[in-house]
Amino acid sequence: MLAFVDEQEILDFRAHCAATGKSPQDVAGVACEWEGEGVLHFHQKRPLHGYGKESPCLFTDDCAALEDPVCIEKYGYIVVVAEKTVAAFAQYPKDSAVRKECVWQNIDLQYIPSRENLYSRSQGILEVGALAAKRVAIVGLGSFGSQIAIELAKAGIGEFSLLDFDRVELHNLMRHTCGINDLGRLKTDALYDAILGKNPYAKVDKFPVDINQNLKLLDQEVSRADLVICATDNNKSRFNLNEAVVRNRKVCLYGRANTRAAGGDVFRYVPDGPCYNCLLGNAWYDAESEEITNVESARHNGQIAAYVSAEDAAAKVQVGLSADIAPICNMMVKIALVELSRGIDSGISSLEHELVYDYYMWANRRENRFENWSAMPGAGAKPTILRWYGCRIQKLEGCAQCGKSGFAELDEGDDVEEMLKKISSC
Amino acid sequence: MFEGLFSLLSSHSDDDDDDECAGPPPARIQQEIAVLQKKNVPEHAYHFFLDEKKPYVVFAARTKKRVYTLRIELSGFPNNVPKVFVTKMLKDKYGEKLDSADGSMHVLESEHGWTRICHYGDASWTPNVSLYKIYVKCCLWLNMYELHLETGNDIEYYLNHQK
Numbered sequence: 018m019l020a021f022v023d024e025q026e027i028l029d030f031r032a033h034c035a036a037t038g039k040s041p042q043d044v045a046g047v048a049c050e051w052e053g054e055g056v057l058h059f060h061q062k063r064p065l066h067g068y069g070k071e072s073p074c075l076f077t078d079d080c081a082a083l084e085d086p087v088c089i090e091k092y093g094y095i096v097v098v099a100e101k102t103v104a105a106f107a108q109y110p111k112d113s114a115v116r117k118e119c120v121w122q123n124i125d126l127q128y129i130p131s132r133e134n135l136y137s138r139s140q141g142i143l144e145v146g147a148l149a150a151k152r153v154a155i156v157g158l159g160s161f162g163s164q165i166a167i168e169l170a171k172a173g174i175g176e177f178s179l180l181d182f183d184r185v186e187l188h189n190l191m192r193h194t195c196g197i198n199d200l201g202r203l204k205t206d207a208l209y210d211a212i213l214g215k216n217p218y219a220k221v222d223k224f225p226v227d228i229n230q231n232l233k234l235l236d237q238e239v240s241r242a243d244l245v246i247c248a249t250d251n252n253k254s255r256f257n258l259n260e261a262v263v264r265n266r267k268v269c270l271y272g273r274a275n276t277r278a279a280g281g282d283v284f285r286y287v288p289d290g291p292c293y294n295c296l297l298g299n300a301w302y303d304a305e306s307e308e309i310t311n312v313e314s315a316r317h318n319g320q321i322a323a324y325v326s327a328e329d330a331a332a333k334v335q336v337g338l339s340a341d342i343a344p345i346c347n348m349m350v351k352i353a354l355v356e357l358s359r360g361i362d363s364g365i366s367s368l369e370h371e372l373v374y375d376y377y378m379w380a381n382r383r384e385n386r387f388e389n390w391s392a393m394p395g396a397g398a399k400p401t402i403l404r405w406y407g408c409r410i411q412k413l414e415g416c417a418q419c420g421k422s423g424f425a426e427l428d429e430g431d432d433v434e435e436m437l438k439k440i441s442s443c
Numbered sequence: 444m445f446e447g448l449f450s451l452l453s454s455h456s457d458d459d460d461d462d463e464c465a466g467p468p469p470a471r472i473q474q475e476i477a478v479l480q481k482k483n484v485p486e487h488a489y490h491f492f493l494d495e496k497k498p499y500v501v502f503a504a505r506t507k508k509r510v511y512t513l514r515i516e517l518s519g520f521p522n523n524v525p526k527v528f529v530t531k532m533l534k535d536k537y538g539e540k541l542d543s544a545d546g547s548m549h550v551l552e553s554e555h556g557w558t559r560i561c562h563y564g565d566a567s568w569t570p571n572v573s574l575y576k577i578y579v580k581c582c583l584w585l586n587m588y589e590l591h592l593e594t595g596n597d598i599e600y601y602l603n604h605q606k
Contacts, residue, residue, distance in 0.1 A: 229519070
């Protein structure tokens with residue numbers, strides 16, 4: 018039998034004794050058992066989403082409970098928390114109709130680590146204590162946002178703000194961190210559980226809203242964040258988010274994949290640097306060949322024009338594999354951790370000297386714009402696929418989003434005026 | 444000339460816009476007006492309705508044959524591609540209403556009984572595009588529409604020949 022008890026709950030149980038000088042009240046908890054697998058988890062509070070077969074379990078500091086007929090009748094498991102030791106007991110045989118015939122069998126316990134120990138293996142690389150105080154807002158919880166959220170939770174980020182109005186659908190599953198059991202759930206709820214599954218001490222705020230309809234909320238969550246992840250699939254929301262991060266002077270990472278995830282890119286906005294609107298029109302940035310993953314949302318956002326037939330629209334949905342977008346998500350996580358650790362001496366500080374660019378392009382497969390690129394063997398100095406390329410982006414003179422208010426250099430349509438003159442003379 | 448038309452249009456309201464109804468900031472409006480003045484668009488040819496629940500601007504657009512009214516909705520502008528309507532239901536050369544999305548005619552699903560012009564795609568839109576440019580593009584569309592009425596060639600045909 019493998020049995021686990023939450024170390025933090027045990028510490029809190031003892032802390033209560035130390036603070037009050039009294040024994041705490043016995044706590045009626047829950048034992049969650051994967052039947053047939055011989056695995057048990059003991060909790061003082063029932064997990065939000067139960068798993069396995071649940072049965073009553075008593076947490077007590079008094080061994081007398083093992084002799085107490087009421088406890089014997091009521092509980093299948095008793096966890097005895099002493100000053101320095103914890104012991105767990107299971108009734109055996111547990112299905113006996115006559116409880117008096119049962120005997121308590123001691124079972125070996127392992128700890129679900131406490132907050133201090135959860136990230137012990139990351140120490141030396143990440144300053145996990147500092148990251149626990151950081152808050153990240155993630156806008157869009159699709160295949161990009163979900164992977165990034167989980168990786169950041171694994172790295173020890175302590176607070177999250179999750180924004181997405183969508184639900185987990187069947188077509189999401191092969192690239193999403195959520196599974197079959199999450200089908201139909203709000204992505205914010207499903208990711209909430211997934212993050213807490215990695216870091217039960219994380220603080221996660223959920224906002225199942227369309228940010229385009231809730232610009233005030235978006236602004237509020239951006240202002241509270243130390244870093245913002247833009248993982249939405251359309252420019253409408255990116256421009257709204259861009260405006261909010263510029264106004265609130267927050268670092269924001271934008272990531273996306275190209276059609277069939279033949280490539281992808283990551284853009285980092287830092288206050289006073291070029292913004293997402295400055296990036297558009299840059300030769301490196303291929304706005305036209307953005308990966309479309311969902312016809313309905315693409316139509317809603319204008320990525321697929323309303324007059325495109327259902328058949329042609331379906332043909333535009335050309336998504337890459339989860340493995341294709343993983344490098345892009347991974348790059349975003351790396352940059353996020355470097356940004357969140359900036360000024361803190363940690364094992365990833367050296368990456369500050371590597372990740373100096375505003376824009377990173379990932380060449381994933383030799384197709385579309387990378388079709389004529391050299392194969393890696395023998396390419397020499399020529400560009401090849403399966404590599405990152407970084408560049409600096411110029412700030413757009415008179416940018417309507419990061420330029421001085423009221424001094425945007427507007428596109429006055431001189432080219433279209435010429436066309437109008439010609440057609441008017443017809 | 445357009446005053447009566449503007450007051451009629453201002454009473455219109457719609458309820459299916461899904462965006463938070465923030466219009467452009469005042470500084471942007473001032474810039475847009477400055478561009479219109481620089482381009483010699485007469486003041487009486489446009490009017491901003493900024494105090495409405497859903498702000499918009501109305502332009503008069505003159506072709507060789509007619510005068511049309513264009514309504515540009517400003518909710519979410521300039522971060523979003525604004526909706527543009529000719530404030531009547533236009534018909535094509537064959538008498539069919541231009542009320543549904545059609546790539547060859549560059550129109551989208553109509554709203555309020557008005558023909559909606561498809562003037563910008565999502566991927567090519569940026570917040571630096573001026574209302575004046577949208578206005579000129581729509582004037583171009585109206586001229587092509589009138590040529591279509593004469594010849595039967597669609598808007599796409601004329602756009603391709605312009606390029």
